[in-house]
Amino acid sequence: MNDAQLTIFTPTYNRGYIIKNCYESLCQQTNKDFYWLIVDDGSTDNTEELVESWKRENKLNITYIKQENSGKHVAHNTGVLNCKTDVFVCVDSDDYLTEDAVSVIYNQWEKINSNHSLAGMIALKGYANGKPTGTRMPSGINQCKMFDLYQKYGFKGDAIIILRTEVLRKNLFPVFDGEKFVTEAVVYDKIDQEYEVLLVDRLLYICDYLEDGYSRNILKVHRASPKGYMFFLSERINYAKSLTDRYKAISYFLAGRWRVKHKQPIEYLDYKILYLLAIPKAIIIFIKPIIKNLLIKFGVFK
Incomplete structure (x- = not known):
């Protein structure tokens, strides 16, 4: 264990029907030394009531912020600016973590603390059956830029990215009037200009692609x-x-x-x-x- 502390950030919008999976996976972590920061992007369902009931259960250290509906990228900025720990990771409300995810993050973070060329780490996302969404991390490579991971080393699939909060504060999402989406790659590309990330060939994040999610509706989202x-x-x-x-x-x-x-x-x-x-x-x-x-x-x- 090192001195760094972790914030797990979850942006959500009308996901009261499924966010419980995320909550339960955090309750089952082998290491519970983290904060759960939820930014509600103007939900009109029962999300707030659910979160209040979980806060009363007192199983996790939960901070809940509700904002006017502005888009995930604005919620992300809100999360970063309200984060009080050194380490920040986004876990979407329809996804969840493997039981050892927090432990692995802390163990790997020891390699990052002493290496100022690293902004953080990148690990695998996968499905409930344990299979990654794409390839494994490239062998023989310990660190690289996120863009090079895909374009130079041929990595495919989604990944979980855990970053220094201070780096994210310097690289917030741009906000455009009347628009509610900016791809995460805008931030990662900017971080790439100065930093690399540690490659961790472990599956830490379980995801699904829901009918109402961004991934299934990306063209519609971009046109909007x-x-x-x-x-x-x-x-x-x-x-x-x-x-x-x-x-x-x-x-x-x-x-x-x-x-x-x-x-x-x-x-x-x-x-x-x-x-x-x-x-x-x-x-x-x-x-x-x-x-x-x-x-x-x-x-x-x-």
Whole structure:
């Protein structure tokens, strides 16, 4: 055990029907030395009553904050700014942790305390049957940037990311008027410019993809928040380290514009020739999910 303390942050919105799974998994942790910080994004169901009943049970140290409905990214900012511990991890209200997750986080954090190049750690998410959502962590690599984990080392699937609170305070989500979603990658990309993360090849987080979740409705979510989505894609262009990476980022930027039907003028024209060259690749990126959905619809593959 080290001196660092952990906050488990849970943003929630009308998840009273399922957040109990998260609560019970926290009650079952082999190490209960943590705080549970819940930020309710304006729920209209029984979430507040449930949380109050759990606080009376006194099994966990719970802080509950209710805000006006503003989106998960704003709830995340609220959580970070109200966090009183050194370590911060987000666990969604429809997911839960393995019983040893907190113990593993503390054990691994000893490697992070003495290494100021690390912002935190990244471990595996998986399903209730114990299988990861994607691949295992790459062998022979102890730490790297989050972007490189996927793009350079070929990691696939979702991951749980545990970070220093001080790093998150310096990298809050941008907020756009009238929009309620900004992808987490905006924050992680920014953190990548200065830090790496420790790779932990352990399954710590159990998830499901519900019909009312972001993952199942990502296109609809992006179309409802185009400024945030285009900001993410434009930042990827700015962060690109090579001509090849910038070409790829511009291709996704163009395809993203078409996908969310974003009609505002393109402001990022520092690479005019690359924009022209990227159009064919952007077309492929744009039509690929359309073709896939059609094939699924007609039963060609599932």
